[in-house]
Amino acid sequence: MARSKDKGRAMTNAMDIAADLQLPSLPEVTLRALKACHAGDSYREISQIVATDTALVARLLSLANSALYRSNPPIRSVEQALLRLGTRRFQTLLLTSALRQLLFELGGDEWQQLRDFWRHSLTTALTARALATLTRYPSPEEAFLLGMVHNIGELIAIKTQPQERKQDILNHQNEIAAHFVTVWGLGPLAADAMRYQQSLPTQLRDASHLVKLISLSTRLALSDSAGIAAAGTIFGLQEDLTREICDRINEEVATMAASFGIPLDTAYQSEEGARQLRQTLIHQAIASKTLELRATDSATPCDLIASTVSSLGVLTGLPALCFGPEAEELRLLSGTGTNLPDLRLSPQPGGSVLTDAWNGGTLVSLNEREPSVLDRQLLAILRTPSLLAIPVQQGGQKHAIFALGTDSESMEVTTQLVRLFIHELTQLIESQTTEGPGVDSQIAHDRIRRQVHEVSNPLTIIKQYIFQLRARMHDETVQEDLDIIQEELDRAGYLLLQISTGDAPGTASGTDLNRELESLARILQDSLFNSNDRTLKLKPCREDTQVQGSASAVRQIIINLIRNAVESLGPGNGEISLSTAAPIFQNQRRWVELQITDNGPGIPEAVRRNLYAPAASSKGQGHSGLGLSIVKQLIDDMEGIIACHTGQEGTTFRILLPAAGHNKHGTD
Secondary structure: OHHHHHHHHHHHHHHHHOOOOOOOOOHHHHHHHHHHHHOOOOHHHHHHHHOOOHHHHHHHHHHHOOHHHOOOOOOOOHHHHHHHHOHHHHHHHHHHHHHHHOOOOOOHHHHHHHHHHHHHHHHHHHHHHHHHHHOOOOOHHHHHHHHHHOOHHHHHHHOOOOHHHHHHHHHOHHHHHHHHHHHOOOOHHHHHHHHOOOOOHHHOOOOOHHHHHHHHHHHHOOOOHHHHHHHHHHHOOOHHHHHHHHHHHHHHHHHHHHHHOOOOOOOOOOHHHHHHHHHHHHHHHHHHHHHHHHHOOOOOHHHHHHHOHHHHHHHHOOOEEEEEEEOOEEEEEEEOOOOOOOOEEOOOOOOOHHHHHHHHOOOEEOOOOOOOHHHHHHHHHHOOOEEEEEEEEEOOEEEEEEEEEEOHHHHHHHHHHHHHHHHHHHHHHHHHHHHOOOOOHHHHHHHHHHHHHHHHHHHHHHHHHHHHHHOOOOOOOHHHHHHHHHHHHHHHHHHHHHHHHOOOOOEOOEEEHHHHHHHHHHHHHOOOOOOOOEEEEEEOOOOOOEEOOOHHHHHHHHHHHHHHHHHHOOOOOEEEEEEEEEEEEEOOEEEEEEEEEEOOOOOOHHHHOOOOOOOOOOOOOOOOOHHHHHHHHHHHHOOOEEEEEEEOOEEEEEEEEEEOOOOOOOOO
């Protein structure tokens, strides 16, 4: 009876402590995940990072298997969880978790425990996946997932005080892990794998496959002789094979730790990782804030800058003022305080920090300078002992200037934050200038229409299949339907990526076609070519492939043509090849050639007659054929040429794009 009460008390304590599952992580792992998201890495690359951290895995499972998604089957892998949540929701989860990491007050010993916990849980998970593959368990990723969370009670205990409660949780962590697995809806067998993970090997001979996998993996992760012996008892594995598996897993963990910058053989110091994480969060926060300001398209750059003064104040924790040019004067436009005076002053150099910065175009600090009368006025408004003047200019044009109240002790950190803020702000001003209200409304409308169509088409198909699945969950064709849903989800993700990157103009040197092909090939391998019967071959030329035009337009051309090629492939093995050639000389111009070839059955005669018309499609019901019309329009906008050769042996699209830096009126 007393033991039952102890277990109940431990469960209650664990549930109270981890009700929101905000558990500590090593800052290096969270930092790497944030950078991967910011860089636009693929779901698979991000999931491989997130999967190494128990706290992040627990947060993902908790949300992905919550009541919001209760009608769907439970998630049993990190990659599935990311696909279900989507990029935006996951990034919000990651930012929240990262912010919480900065608030955990762990001592030196607790940081060492967290590092050791990370190594053990990752070793267990990798071992579980390797054993699952070796023993032909049908879901190796499920074994990996359970290996990551099998000792979640220990993670809860690390941040728990006092010592009595900590030990209470450690004594009952098997039941705690089983409880979480049950709440996440992973099923009774998964819960049993948690509950019986410490059972003796002799008691597991006739246990379920998953229970044996997790129990043996936890033992092998300890790298002792008892685990080697248990492998023979539970699965009949020879000692040499078991040791080889353990050695390979230990090397893999060491490689991961080195890539994250986590020391395994020396004392762990969290300060540097926490500092880098803090800096990254600042960057993310600024980027998020500036994105929110995109709704103010009708504002002038000066109005836009004036509206960000509160953001600068929140970022630095210091009072700020914003001045802008008005009728040959500098006028106080906004500030973080209240009851601001109607202050107008001459922008001509007069010895003050503000006018020196305005005319010089660089940051100027009061430091040890003798303050002018204007400096004293600003110090009185800001109520600080010193100040920093920060001009905002873009393209040689002066837009506004900030006056930030400072003190001499935090000047270095404040300057770093300010420079970061100004960088993001000028990027926003540039995007507003090039994509704002000056853009022809009909062109903008047509572009949005094409993008919205591309997004709505796969989403409509998803809705239709989900509706059908509700009535046919036990049908033998369910797996095929789920494959279609997965394909359309991937398609929607690529299209949303196109919208998010926008149509930014290419650089002065153009867009590197080979580089774009290599980048997209890595992404497409994870979705369109992840089965054994689909092959993507890349044959880039060695010459310069810089083309005139934006990277986003080039990406959209490539993605649409490759997806069309994949969807047109018949049964059996299908192959798509991408090749480039440069330079190509035609019509007194220099071009870069892109060829996209498939070995499908060819384009039907009825479709060929109106190949680039919006209605032309060989994909069947649910596809309007707008993809090729979009490709044609993008190539026309770039003054390029597209040609198609198709027959029973396959289809080839040949595209000529103008080489960067070439004068179309010149001769070669």
